[in-house]
Amino acid sequence: MNRWRAALSLMLTLLLIFPASGCGFIDIDKRFFVVAIGIDKSGNENKPYRVTIRLSIPNSKTEPGMEKSQIETIDAKEISEGLRILKSRVDKELDLGHCKIFVLGKALARDNITNATEWMIRRRDIQSSAFVAIGYPDAKSILQQMPLSERYSGNTLFLTFGGDGTKSSFIRPQKLFDLFRRINEQGMDPYLPVIEVTKNGYEVDRLALLDKQQVKLVLGPDQTQLFNQLDQQFINSTIKTNFHDRPVMIAVTDLRVHYKIKRLGSGEGRLSMHIHMGGSIEEGADNILTMHSAEVEKRLEQEVQKDTAAFLKRIQRANIDPLQFGLKYRATHGSRNAFQEWLEIYPNLQFDIKATVDIQGAGRIK
Amino acid sequence: MNRYFYYSFVMVAMLNLMLFVPAVLIEQRMTGAVSSMLVAIVLGTLTGYAATAALGRYPGMGIPEIFRLHMPEWFVKPVLALYAFMFFFASSFALIAFTLLMNRVLTPDLPAWNLLLVLGAVCIYGSTRSSMTLMFMLEVTILLITPVVLFILFKGIRSPDVAWNAIFTVAQYVRVPPTLKSVAAGTFIFTGYINLAIFNRLNPPNFRLKGRWLIPLFGSGILFTTFFLPIGFHGTVAVQRYMFVWTQTADSMTMNFGFIERVMFLFLMIYLGLTVLYTCVGWHQSIEFVRSISKKYQYEVDFNKTPKANWWISCIYFVICIGAMFIWDEGLNMLVAEIWLVTRMFVEQVSIVFLFLVCRKRPPAVKGAVSS
Numbered sequence: 001m002n003r004w005r006a007a008l009s010l011m012l013t014l015l016l017i018f019p020a021s022g023c024g025f026i027d028i029d030k031r032f033f034v035v036a037i038g039i040d041k042s043g044n045e046n047k048p049y050r051v052t053i054r055l056s057i058p059n060s061k062t063e064p065g066m067e068k069s070q071i072e073t074i075d076a077k078e079i080s081e082g083l084r085i086l087k088s089r090v091d092k093e094l095d096l097g098h099c100k101i102f103v104l105g106k107a108l109a110r111d112n113i114t115n116a117t118e119w120m121i122r123r124r125d126i127q128s129s130a131f132v133a134i135g136y137p138d139a140k141s142i143l144q145q146m147p148l149s150e151r152y153s154g155n156t157l158f159l160t161f162g163g164d165g166t167k168s169s170f171i172r173p174q175k176l177f178d179l180f181r182r183i184n185e186q187g188m189d190p191y192l193p194v195i196e197v198t199k200n201g202y203e204v205d206r207l208a209l210l211d212k213q214q215v216k217l218v219l220g221p222d223q224t225q226l227f228n229q230l231d232q233q234f235i236n237s238t239i240k241t242n243f244h245d246r247p248v249m250i251a252v253t254d255l256r257v258h259y260k261i262k263r264l265g266s267g268e269g270r271l272s273m274h275i276h277m278g279g280s281i282e283e284g285a286d287n288i289l290t291m292h293s294a295e296v297e298k299r300l301e302q303e304v305q306k307d308t309a310a311f312l313k314r315i316q317r318a319n320i321d322p323l324q325f326g327l328k329y330r331a332t333h334g335s336r337n338a339f340q341e342w343l344e345i346y347p348n349l350q351f352d353i354k355a356t357v358d359i360q361g362a363g364r365i366k
Numbered sequence: 367m368n369r370y371f372y373y374s375f376v377m378v379a380m381l382n383l384m385l386f387v388p389a390v391l392i393e394q395r396m397t398g399a400v401s402s403m404l405v406a407i408v409l410g411t412l413t414g415y416a417a418t419a420a421l422g423r424y425p426g427m428g429i430p431e432i433f434r435l436h437m438p439e440w441f442v443k444p445v446l447a448l449y450a451f452m453f454f455f456a457s458s459f460a461l462i463a464f465t466l467l468m469n470r471v472l473t474p475d476l477p478a479w480n481l482l483l484v485l486g487a488v489c490i491y492g493s494t495r496s497s498m499t500l501m502f503m504l505e506v507t508i509l510l511i512t513p514v515v516l517f518i519l520f521k522g523i524r525s526p527d528v529a530w531n532a533i534f535t536v537a538q539y540v541r542v543p544p545t546l547k548s549v550a551a552g553t554f555i556f557t558g559y560i561n562l563a564i565f566n567r568l569n570p571p572n573f574r575l576k577g578r579w580l581i582p583l584f585g586s587g588i589l590f591t592t593f594f595l596p597i598g599f600h601g602t603v604a605v606q607r608y609m610f611v612w613t614q615t616a617d618s619m620t621m622n623f624g625f626i627e628r629v630m631f632l633f634l635m636i637y638l639g640l641t642v643l644y645t646c647v648g649w650h651q652s653i654e655f656v657r658s659i660s661k662k663y664q665y666e667v668d669f670n671k672t673p674k675a676n677w678w679i680s681c682i683y684f685v686i687c688i689g690a691m692f693i694w695d696e697g698l699n700m701l702v703a704e705i706w707l708v709t710r711m712f713v714e715q716v717s718i719v720f721l722f723l724v725c726r727k728r729p730p731a732v733k734g735a736v737s738s
Binding site: 008012124127128129162163164175177178180181182183184185186187188232324327328330331332334 | 529600607617618622
């Protein structure tokens with residue numbers, strides 16, 4: 001009995017050793033970690049994609065600006081083929097597991113992003129929560145930029161989008177799975193943040209709105225912030241107006257947006273939106289809170305209503321729907337062809353916007 | 367012994383959270399899955415109540431013993447063989463499907479059967495233990511795993527990335543009549559009570575199961591999460607384009623301040639534990655059913671020396687799994703899953719109804735009970 005048991009346990013142990021021989025394991029010091037990938041259009045018809053990768057070179061010291069990166073670029077017929085050829089140019093195995101930034105070139109984003117997105121989402125080792133953005137003027141120059149304060153390769157962009165470092169109401173990150181969802185969804189269109197190169201780093205304060213394939217609109221900083229406010233109810237943003245020839249800025253700390261879509265006969269509809277903002281004065285004339293609060297609030301309300309209406313009309317004219325109004329319509333209207341109805345309604349949709357602004361404080365001076 | 371029942375219920379519900387059930391339901395999300403889930407909740411709860419009520423009359427006896435009390439031997443033997451097969455198939459299928467998934471997502475360079483070799487070896491050891499030991503193993507594993515699974519689920523539900531409009535949109539399809547496939551998938555969540563078939567042997571006399579209202583509560587919670595959360599994350603259209611939708615959903619979440627940023631790895635590790643546990647418990651019950659086919663078999667709920675028969679049967683299961691792995695792929699996986707879910711539901715529901723009717727009669731002369 002004992003012998004039998006010993007034999008069996010030996011057999012099992014041998015079985016466990018078995019797989020170790022066939023394993024494709026590669027040590028960490030024989031791997032190159034790709035921290036960012038840029039995809040551009042090359043302009044060459046035979047090899048339409050220009051793939052750029054940024055490889056992190058391990059450094060014993062982690063000091064700002066001391067990090068090193070290696071940039072590799074290739075033109076290829078397909079993105080995956082490009083990566084395979086790039087593998088032959090470096091001495092280590094490429095590892096995409098830490099790649100958290102995908103930059104699409106401006107030209108590609110103006111043409112068609114579907115193939116690039118499908119490639120990213122299909123590859124099992126790319127994180128679904130990676131960030132996707134558009135690079136101006138192209139993706140390669142974004143990857144080549146080495147920001148001064150970067151502690152390790154790629155970290156500046158990770159921090160910009162991740163929300164751990166800077167939290168700005170002008171930045172709107174887009175994650176890969178969300179991009180894929182929006183490309184496929186009926187009633188929800190994708191958007192991508194725009195990255196530009198500055199002297200010491202990057203500037204990310206604009207937002208590109210896409211239909212299912214390509215860029216239709218690029219929002220400026222103000223409308224990007226408004227988009228964030230309307231959609232994500234991003235608090236810690238600002239609104240502004242003028243009073244007594246001086247600008248008044250309100251730091252918004254309390255923000256609620258509600259809206260309803262109603263169908264008025266065939267091809268007609270109305271979107272009633274109510275925006276409530278509360279916050280404290282950051283800049284402005286004296287004694288606003290104590291003496292002129294009602295008047296300033298009224299001006300701010302008008303300002304918000306005007307800006308919002310202009311913004312909504314702008315996206316309506318472009319016939320894109322990044323604020324998921326269509327999905328909201330589908331969610332609240334049970335009929336089977338709700339989406340068809342929505343497509344008919346949207347071009348003629350009327351906007352009825354009401355805003356209330358509440359000035360809650362004035363900071364340290366009155 | 368109340369808690370052991372709920373451990374096995376929780377185990378099955380959580381395992382099915384990601385394996386076959388969401389795939390089937392999501393495929394039919396606009397053609398009847400929502401109403402099917404409501405039907406499944408009612409059906410699952412009813413069979414759960416019926417099974418526990420029936421088995422509650424015979425504490426200390428498993429299905430083989432109860433059947434022998436009432437049924438002729440020529441009937442009992444094939445039924446036990448069928449049950450043995452069902453338990454074997456359920457757990458081996460889960461193991462193989464999970465191995466495939468692990469292989470695709472985590473270790474693409476490794477042949478899938480290599481991975482199965484390691485997992486299977488663990489399952490051989492686990493399943494040959496005594497019923498008592500398995501109960502304890504169940505308790506330890508579930509207590510370790512459940513908080514993490516709930517953490518991931520709550521993290522998902524609370525995430526700002528969830529598009530609630532997509533969830534409400536799909537919920538609108540509740541008016542579409544239910545389908546067989548989706549009902550079968552939905553009831554699989556509730557099927558944890560089935561493990562009482564053997565583990566009822568461990569229940570002491572005068573045992574009464576308390577807190578059965580937890581069955582519909584927990585079951586429907588898991589069922590709605592498994593269906594709606596991926597839809598919230600991936601929208602009403604893209605959700606169907608994913609091969610392993612729950613792995614994808616876990617990958618869409620991040621833990622910024624966790625040791626591992628990608629939730630997916632945590633999720634896979636937790637489900638690795640759960641799958642191995644499920645397979646151990648399933649194989650063990652299957653072994654007990656096989657051995658109970660012989661009328662002379664005297665079961666022991668706890669033993670010091672593992673019977674040889676356990677080893678042999680378990681090793682045969684293992685070999686069958688390895689063999690199956692060579693012909694298995696994702697296409698076959700999905701096909702078999704659909705057939706399996708429906709077959710399982712019918713076998714289970716018929717058995718439960720049958721058992722319930724049989725047990726309505728007072729036990730004729732229960733072994734050990736002194737008749738006055």
